[in-house]
Amino acid sequence: MEYTNKNDTVYNEGSLQKEFDISPILERRSCTSPKNLIRIDTKNKNITQEDYEILTIINNDDITYQVFIEQYTYTNKSITTRSFTNDDSTLLSNQSMKYYLYQNCTEYSMQNPENAWDFIYVNVILMENNDKNHTFPFQFTYTCNENYNFITFDWSLIILISISMMLMALLTRFSRILSFSLKGQNGRFQGFKIDIIITIFYFVMYTIGFFLVFNSNYIEELTIVVKISTYLMGFSCSLFIIDEALNLSPDGSFWKRKVFYKIRLCEIFSFMLASAFMTLYLFTQAWYLSDLISIFIMSTIAKLFKFKNLKSAFLFLIICIMLDGTAASVIYFATKQSYNSLTLKILNCPIELQLPLLELQYDRSCAWISLFSIAIPGLYMGFTYRFDKNKRTFSYTIFTGLGLIIGYIIWITTTIVQTYSIPSSIFIYPSILIGTIIVALKRNELQSIWDTEFFDEFLEKQYRLSNIQGQHDIVNHLNLMEGLDQCPDEQPTQSRIFK
Structure with missing residues (x-):
């Protein structure tokens, strides 16, 4: 199946392309790339006018199918939908047919511009002669306002x-x-x-x-x-x-x-x-x-x-x-x-x-x-x-x-x-x-x-108490933190305890 307006393949050899699957988003399981949310703007000033997308269904099987399309929205407030095709619903072997998916914005979308978008759910049902059904669901996104004001804070x-x-x-x-x-x-x-x-x-x-x-x-x-x-x-x-x-x-x-x-x-x-x-x-x-x-x-x-x-x-x-x-x-x-x-x-x-x-x-x-x-x-x-x-x-x-x-x-x-x-x-x-x-x-x-590239004692200084073993005459008064900002390559300076 192809989504002709965008030249995207919806199903390829029976496998749904991730661009048309929003279930990971709704279930908060994955930050799926928003590339799969397809933006379609109506450029008509008259809100009652319909917009449509073309869905092409190609039958590569040796079976004749009866095709049915279901289309509905997530909230059913901003957008109404319907399906229409000029072809007979019978899809012959190695033939194709086009379905037109229509959307119409409601007054609600004009009164609530922040909600002037919705997920469009589509079910393509292929029925064999023995009444065996094959359902192919997918989703895309539709917005009623081409200048939709994105909500950028959450x-x-x-x-x-x-x-x-x-x-x-x-x-x-x-x-x-x-x-x-x-x-x-x-x-x-x-x-x-x-x-x-x-x-x-x-x-x-x-x-x-x-x-x-x-x-x-x-x-x-x-x-x-x-x-x-x-x-x-x-x-x-x-x-x-x-x-x-x-x-x-x-x-x-x-x-x-x-x-x-x-x-x-x-x-x-x-x-x-x-x-x-x-x-x-x-x-x-x-x-x-x-x-x-x-x-x-x-x-x-x-x-x-x-x-x-x-x-x-x-x-x-x-x-x-x-x-x-x-x-x-x-x-x-x-x-x-x-x-x-x-x-x-x-x-x-x-x-x-x-x-x-x-x-x-x-x-x-x-x-x-x-x-x-x-x-x-x-x-x-x-x-x-x-x-x-x-x-x-x-x-x-x-x-x-x-x-x-x-x-x-x-x-x-x-x-x-x-x-x-x-x-x-x-x-x-x-x-x-x-x-x-x-x-x-x-x-x-x-x-x-x-x-200055200071001597970075936090990273470079090796604290080894063994260096002061045997210095019994001053060990009771020795400040172990004294002189830590010296670089090992520098000559040691006299400690302040001797000043």
């Missing part, structure tokens, strides 16, 4: 933001790498420094990816490539983070027993668990499994990449603001669609944190936040937290957190007062930068935090 967004802020706090505190170390480095490897090279790489990859996906004649093929890449990344990150969690166990524990060469039980169990997560997600497309994989990816980013000074962080965040703002503007002016909705339509995979909407909305099934919109502020707050540890203060972390909350409040407000969504980074990133700069100016440390 309380699920507040819940999602609260979860994301808790994740940022965790990413800030648990950013050490425990499961492996790289050769040729002093001490344990604790991540790559985000510098101009990584910033340029991110800029180039974002730009190429955006223009290829949103301005290409091969969008479906490119989308598949992006999704496969995301799945591979999700599996790798799941394996890494589960291994990291198991490495929190003390040395000599069950999980750290070697099985073969350098492979331990924790690596084997991590591989099995990561494989199970990815397999379940690929088969179910469940939003909660997608979120779990997204959390693994975000945690990996937080552990493998670090800001070392404010200058690098400032440049990277400004680049992100420019990229997200440009992408949203291009989408709006080129397609007249919302950045929020279109992104989830094309790239519905674990690159965003998702949560089903509490109230059904036209063209949307879930609230979502890009994992980079959580991971990047998490990286930045991790930087301010470590700088605070170095300076023995909490001012930078507190004011950066307040800036994050203010940025979210402004972003949520914009989603309520206007139709088309704006990327959260445009509000959040400047807000957290301003919070840090205010504290630095107040403490007269702007030059220090801007340029």
Whole structure:
């Protein structure tokens, strides 16, 4: 069966295409790509005039069928429906017939424009001569108002933001790498420094990816490539983070027993668990499994990449603001669609944190936040937290957190007062930068935090009490926290207890 107005195949060899199945949305089981909610606007000013879609039914069997069509709506308030065909209801073998599915908007849709849309349910019934029926159900979406005002706010967004802020706090505190170390480095490897090279790489990859996906004649093929890449990344990150969690166990524990060469039980169990997560997600497309994989990816980013000074962080965040703002503007002016909705339509995979909407909305099934919109502020707050540890203060972390909350409040407000969504980074990133700069100016440390790559004791210092064994003459008065902001490569300075 083909839905001719959109040139979409509804059923292919008896299998319903997911674009025409809204049951996962209604049951809140999956954040199905809103691509399957087909928008059809009536351009007629007269509300009593009907609109229609053409359904083509092709019989490839060696059987003659009697065809019956049932069409109805979900709420039966905004839209009335009827079916009509110019053909006889008899469908011969290797023949086709066209059905016209008519919709008519009611006065209710004019009086309640926020509800001027509905799900259209269609049942195609093929009856054999022996009265055996074959039913093929599908759904699509119809709106009475071509200028329909999207409802962009849902309380699920507040819940999602609260979860994301808790994740940022965790990413800030648990950013050490425990499961492996790289050769040729002093001490344990604790991540790559985000510098101009990584910033340029991110800029180039974002730009190429955006223009290829949103301005290409091969969008479906490119989308598949992006999704496969995301799945591979999700599996790798799941394996890494589960291994990291198991490495929190003390040395000599069950999980750290070697099985073969350098492979331990924790690596084997991590591989099995990561494989199970990815397999379940690929088969179910469940939003909660997608979120779990997204959390693994975000945690990996937080552990493998670090800001070392404010200058690098400032440049990277400004680049992100420019990229997200440009992408949203291009989408709006080129397609007249919302950045929020279109992104989830094309790239519905674990690159965003998702949560089903509490109230059904036209063209949307879930609230979502890009994992980079959580991971990047998490990286930045991790930087301010470590700088605070170095300076023995909490001012930078507190004011950066307040800036994050203010940025979210402004972003949520914009989603309520206007139709088309704006990327959260445009509000959040400047807000957290301003919070840090205010504290630095107040403490007269702007030059220090801007340029200096301070000794990061939170990540790099090895606390070994064995270094002070035998110093019986001062052990009772020794302050173990003294001198922790020294770099191991520097000459030790005299402790204040001798001054």
